[in-house]
Amino acid sequence: MTNLPLPQTGSCPVATTVSLLSSKWKLLIVRDLLKGTKRYSELKQSVASVSQKRLTRSLRELEQDGLVLREVFPVIPPRVEYRLSPLGDSLRPLFSALKDWDLMYLDLKQKESS
Amino acid sequence: MTNLPLPQTGSCPVATTVSLLSSKWKLLIVRDLLKGTKRYSELKQSVASVSQKRLTRSLRELEQDGLVLREVFPVIPPRVEYRLSPLGDSLRPLFSALKDWDLMYLDLKQKESS
DNA sequence: CGGTATCCTAACAGATACTG
DNA sequence: CAGTATCTGTTAGGATACCG
Numbered sequence: 001m002t003n004l005p006l007p008q009t010g011s012c013p014v015a016t017t018v019s020l021l022s023s024k025w026k027l028l029i030v031r032d033l034l035k036g037t038k039r040y041s042e043l044k045q046s047v048a049s050v051s052q053k054r055l056t057r058s059l060r061e062l063e064q065d066g067l068v069l070r071e072v073f074p075v076i077p078p079r080v081e082y083r084l085s086p087l088g089d090s091l092r093p094l095f096s097a098l099k100d101w102d103l104m105y106l107d108l109k110q111k112e113s114s
Numbered sequence: 115m116t117n118l119p120l121p122q123t124g125s126c127p128v129a130t131t132v133s134l135l136s137s138k139w140k141l142l143i144v145r146d147l148l149k150g151t152k153r154y155s156e157l158k159q160s161v162a163s164v165s166q167k168r169l170t171r172s173l174r175e176l177e178q179d180g181l182v183l184r185e186v187f188p189v190i191p192p193r194v195e196y197r198l199s200p201l202g203d204s205l206r207p208l209f210s211a212l213k214d215w216d217l218m219y220l221d222l223k224q225k226e227s228s
Numbered sequence: 229c230g231g232t233a234t235c236c237t238a239a240c241a242g243a244t245a246c247t248g
Numbered sequence: 249c250a251g252t253a254t255c256t257g258t259t260a261g262g263a264t265a266c267c268g
Contacts, residue, residue, distance in 0.1 A: 012145070013209075013212050013213040013215070013216030014141050014142060014145040014209065014212060016216050017215070018138050018142065022137075022138040024136040027131070028128060028132065031126070031128040039229085039230090040229075040231080041229065041230075044230095051261065051262060051263085052230085052231075052232095052262095053232090053261075053262080054260085054261070054262090056231065056232085075229095076229090076268090077229040077230080078268080079229075079230090080229080080230060080231085087219065087222055090215065090218055090219075091215060093211055093215070094208075094211045094212060094214075095128065096211075097207055097208045097210075097211035097212075098127050098131050098211075099127040100207065100208075101127070101131070101205060101207070101208050102127030102130050102131065104204050105201065108200075108201055108204075153249085154249075154250055154251075155249065158250095165240090165242065166242095166250085166252095167240090167241080167251095167252090168240075168241075170250085170251065170252085189249095190248085190249085191250080192248080192249050192250055192251080193250085194249080194250060194251085
């Protein structure tokens with residue numbers, strides 16, 4: 001289901017998001033790109049333990065889905081920058097909600113252990 | 115990464131959520147349980163195209179992670195009900211944000227094609 | 229630097245049969 | 249009904265080597 005043909009119109013929002021972002025790495029990539037433009041090597045660093053292959057593929061898919069923009073600078077050595085498209089950036093509130101939930105989660109786990 | 119040891123404390127919120135919910139089916143399961151208690155067979159129906167095996171495993175993992183509660187009724191034929199724990203239910207705002215984003219997404223896709 | 233191409237293994241899906 | 253067990257493909261992931 002990782003990359004269904006996109007026009008899943010009519011389907012539910014969760015299914016849409018799953019088709020766009022599930023594949024655990026994509027959320028992590030978008031998380032990093034929300035902080036700004038990143039080079040390939042920076043993403044390789046910050047998205048812990050992702051393999052080169054999967055990082056590249058995930059980026060390609062995010063690009064095809066219109067969430068990420070890829071810019072190649074014709075220099076040697078090569079320089080490739082990734083950043084969020086407006087659509088990708090519109091995910092920001094969702095990540096904010098995610099962060100809020102995490103706070104609640106940590107709080108609850110702490111009470112549990114006390 | 116599907117089931118990391120939970121105490122990922124110190125890690126980022128996105129990583130936490132990924133560890134809890136990534137594995138595409140889990141989001142779909144939680145989505146359905148947000149509507150209320152469901153029997154196994156109901157989930158099998160509404161979580162489209164999930165296999166019996168994977169549905170069971172996902173439910174077990176969600177249960178272990180404290181998001182889902184499982185109640186077995188000692189009757190014949192058996193009756194097993196699943197529902198969200200308070201922690202699981204606290205995901206509701208996140209799903210709401212997800213729905214909001216989907217609306218924006220659909221809107222943008224529509225403009226694109228016009 | 230930012231990738232492909234290749235090989236190999238681990239994880240997952242699907243079908244079927246069986247059980248309390 | 250709600251699973252478990254088993255067996256068999258497919259697909260995803262990791263490691264390595266190489267290239268413009």
